[in-house]
Amino acid sequence: MNEKIREAFHQVKAEEELKKRTKKFIYDKTKGYNKKHMYHIYYVLIPAACMLFIFIGYQIYFTPTLAISIDINPSIEMEVNRFDKVIAIEGYNEDGEELVNLLQDVKYMNYADAINQIIDNKEILTLLSNDEIMVISIISQDNEQSMRILSNIESYTSDDTNIHCYHGDYERLDEANKLGLSYGKYDAYQKLCSLDINISIEEIQSMSMREIHDLLATYLEDDSSGHHQHGHGH
Template identity: 30%
Template sequence: MNRPIHDAFQAVQASPELKKRTRAYLHARRTPARPRYRSLLAAAACLLVVFLGAGGALAWFTPVSAVSVEAGPSLELTLNRFDRVLQVQGDSTQDQELADKLELTYLSYTDALEAILGSQEVSQALDSGTELAVTVAGQNQQHCQDLMEDTQSCAGHGSCSSADWSQVTAAQKEGLSLSKYQMLLQLQALDPSITSEQVSECSMHQLRQWLSDLSSGQDASSSSDCGQNTGSDQGFGNGNSGGHHGSEGHHGAR
């Protein structure tokens, strides 16, 4: 190169701003642009998380089974598909106070059942001769069977039975727990004049005696007045009004 021309170019100095823009341009040329589908995948992933979150919440708060526990106090547990307690309904004001005191909401079913059986009110009722009766109803037969096995392992004594899922709503309309509603059906099969109000006033022990008297053809007139009795088997809170579910009903979300 001609020396004067070389010397002339040597005197040229690039400004810092020009150097910065040049480096940015060269970097952009060397680095391939990120494919747009990556942004789309990221957006889809976000939507999936939101969808799964909503579905999980729906599954958590959807009742799929109900368990009635009669042991002096009468409590009915509404469970989700994870066997967690969504709601507890007492058969009377005293029973509801017990339910509130035990704070069973969101406990696992087995923990809730153990808390109920371990409470002072239920322990006293069982010690005085009250029979434990647990009735399970659910939308899935296998799930009900699993709940029954859990019940038997926790309770260790008493009677366990299963109910049709349709009986949950029917029991609610009659203002009865599942256990008492099943007794109502058996009693009405022998005497259609028997009402849910009569059944609501009786303990499970008295209802079984009433059913036994009717089945054997004995005079059951005294058993029909069991709501007026005050025997030890009445336990805690059995003198209920039969309206423990109220007009709204605790299974109304189904």
């Protein structure tokens, strides 16, 4: 009887040892598989996450949030991102294209440095010294950014009475560019048309802002004088 009990006990103990060894074997194998499996996941996911981060960063950096139209004749426009960096510059007439070719290094500059370089350009300085008018239009859907930049540019250009800055209507920017006009020239074109002054897009492209200003002034003066004479007739 005692012998049977001992045999049964040894059998149970042997089974327990077998179970332990089996569990250890499975654990070791499974653990090794998981490590390899996780390494494979990390190997795929980490580069993918880096590429996604780069793509999102690229999209954010190269998405314009504001445009700065600079018109004197030349006429040019700069696109600025949310970090106040110039990401594109384009000329909207022949003179503008020539100036842009001289200003390629303003890309990726802070907008303030770019404005400074444009105004300090020899050709622009000559035009301003000859009593030409420069109009700087700030156009953006981001009111906070546009008002801040407008305020900064107004402060920077306050000593030059021939430089005028204002906030433009973002909704009209795309329409202006589709017509091949900078925002500043388009705004002037709209004002002339509203006064029934017959002028083509090609003509407005080639005119300086001084010529446009003088045309408007002459028309308004004649119109005012006409009204005055008409009133006198009564």
